[in-house]
Amino acid sequence: MSSSSTSSSSSPATPPSEAARAILVGVDFGRSNKSVGSFDPTLDELALLAESAGDAPVARVIARRQAPDAALFVGSGKADEIKLLVQAHQAHTVLFDQAISPAQQRNLERVLGVPVADRTALILEIFAARAQSHEGKLQVELARLQYLATRLVRRWSHLERQSGGIGMRGGPGEAQIELDRRMIDDRIKTIKDKLKKVQRQRSTQQRARSRNGVFRVSLVGYTNAGKSTLFNALVKARTYAADQLFATLDTTTRSLYLEQAGASVSLSDTVGFIRDLPHKLVEAFRATLQEAADADLLLHVVDAASPVLDEQMLEVERVLEEIGAADIPQILIYNKQDLLEEDQRPREAMDWLERPGHGGGGGVRVPRVFVSSLDGTGLDLLREQIVLAMQRAPGDLNPLAQDPRGLKIQDFPPVDGVDFESEANLGALSSDEGADLPKTQA
Numbered sequence: 001m002s003s004s005s006t007s008s009s010s011s012p013a014t015p016p017s018e019a020a021r022a023i024l025v026g027v028d029f030g031r032s033n034k035s036v037g038s039f040d041p042t043l044d045e046l047a048l049l050a051e052s053a054g055d056a057p058v059a060r061v062i063a064r065r066q067a068p069d070a071a072l073f074v075g076s077g078k079a080d081e082i083k084l085l086v087q088a089h090q091a092h093t094v095l096f097d098q099a100i101s102p103a104q105q106r107n108l109e110r111v112l113g114v115p116v117a118d119r120t121a122l123i124l125e126i127f128a129a130r131a132q133s134h135e136g137k138l139q140v141e142l143a144r145l146q147y148l149a150t151r152l153v154r155r156w157s158h159l160e161r162q163s164g165g166i167g168m169r170g171g172p173g174e175a176q177i178e179l180d181r182r183m184i185d186d187r188i189k190t191i192k193d194k195l196k197k198v199q200r201q202r203s204t205q206q207r208a209r210s211r212n213g214v215f216r217v218s219l220v221g222y223t224n225a226g227k228s229t230l231f232n233a234l235v236k237a238r239t240y241a242a243d244q245l246f247a248t249l250d251t252t253t254r255s256l257y258l259e260q261a262g263a264s265v266s267l268s269d270t271v272g273f274i275r276d277l278p279h280k281l282v283e284a285f286r287a288t289l290q291e292a293a294d295a296d297l298l299l300h301v302v303d304a305a306s307p308v309l310d311e312q313m314l315e316v317e318r319v320l321e322e323i324g325a326a327d328i329p330q331i332l333i334y335n336k337q338d339l340l341e342e343d344q345r346p347r348e349a350m351d352w353l354e355r356p357g358h359g360g361g362g363g364v365r366v367p368r369v370f371v372s373s374l375d376g377t378g379l380d381l382l383r384e385q386i387v388l389a390m391q392r393a394p395g396d397l398n399p400l401a402q403d404p405r406g407l408k409i410q411d412f413p414p415v416d417g418v419d420f421e422s423e424a425n426l427g428a429l430s431s432d433e434g435a436d437l438p439k440t441q442a
């Protein structure tokens with residue numbers, strides 16, 4: 001790709017007419033500069049993020065530089081080129097795939113004449129629009145305030161250094177900024193207190209659940225991999241699934257009855273991961289991600305049709321490590337098999353992957369199951385693998401070890417005429433679980 005490649009694309013998603021037309025920009029810093037985050041030459045993910053935030057991408061720009069320009073992130077020539085594009089497309093906004101500083105943002109807005117946002121701001125915006133539960137809303141507000149606070153602090157020290165410039169362009173004066181900062185700090189403290197309260201309630205619920213000896217299974221994976229679709233297919237629920245990034249923000253838990261075992265497990269659908277996830281957001285969502293960290297088994301869902309599957313899996317592993325979930329047994333689920341060409345599809349319905357062990361131990365073998373959550377291929381095999389994972393679990397986690405029926409699985413007859421995932425079979429969960437309410441709405 002040339003250093004000044006520019007392409008236009010009309011969005012296939014037929015955005016609503018009031019959608020903001022957006023120009024997408026990514027900068028290739030080569031291998032020398034890792035500090036600015038990874039580079040995606042296609043900008044496809046940024047386009048999906050923009051669409052998920054309600055924008056309509058109208059053009060994509062790739063620039064190539066040795067290092068970010070201090071004032072404009074891209075060079076001034078490139079900025080002029082983007083400005084022409086803004087005018088040609090009558091764009092409303094310019095979105096950068098990498099994080100830009102507050103000063104760069106201000107300068108760019110001045111040059112381009114339209115609001116500028118970066119990936120972090122976009123992700124925060126989507127999270128804010130999607131949060132449903134009380135806890136989810138608190139978490140997003142916390143992350144946004146923290147993002148804002150660092151911007152204000154940085155802007156403040158920036159202005160302080162060039163004293164005399166303060167207020168010249170009608171920006172907030174020093175006193176105002178100090179006031180804003182104090183208000184933000186107060187608000188952050190209030191929200192943290194509220195979150196603590198909500199989370200205390202939740203951990204009491206969780207303890208009650210683990211005392212019941214329920215085996216906990218959590219879906220994890222890159223955003224848009226198909227977790228919610230798989231969740232719905234397994235428990236016949238109707239959780240929101242959509243071709244959007246971060247369609248799911250709140251954890252939903254339901255009971256999954258496994259006929260082969262004659263036992264139920266709890267299955268949780270969780271928030272998706274994404275590369276360069278803003279750190280503050282990971283922190284704010286730690287409690288939600290805790291659901292994954294406390295699981296007895298992780299179903300790591302992968303979009304097998306994605307050209308960047310390996311990167312996405314690595315990113316998920318990185319976040320799992322960060323939340324202390326790296327050592328939890330996994331089943332890898334290669335989803336969306338229906339999208340693969342005949343000759344790309346695996347010959348076997350499942351296989352085993354050798355993966356390096358964590359904590360210095362030897363490698364672990366991880367079962368990999370090929371499924372399509374849309375047409376149901378491979379789901380029976382997946383259920384079987386969940387049962388086998390239960391049997392491998394230590395006795396105190398393994399309901400089959402406590403239940404004599406589990407020792408003779410074949411002798412346990414299916415219940416005639418009963419849909420084995422129906423509400424009637426929610427026996428193993430306490431009454432506050434199992435309903436299709438997001439658990440965090442308690």
Ligand SMILES: Nc1nc2c(ncn2[C@@H]2O[C@H](COP(=O)(O)OP(=O)(O)OP(=O)(O)O)[C@@H](O)[C@H]2O)c(=O)[nH]1
Pocket residue numbers: 221222223224225226227228229230240241242243244245246247248249271272273335336337338339371372373374375
């Ligand atoms: N063709 C095909 N599409 C699928 C399959 N599974 C999911 N999808 C589609 O992929 C898109 C994302 O699915 P979701 O279930 O919302 O993905 P998710 O992992 O829950 O995404 P987030 O909640 O946004 O992190 C939707 O458009 C689904 O219809 C599959 O097996 N085959």
Ligand SMILES: [Mg+2]
Pocket residue numbers: 227228229240241247248270
């Ligand atoms: Mg989802």
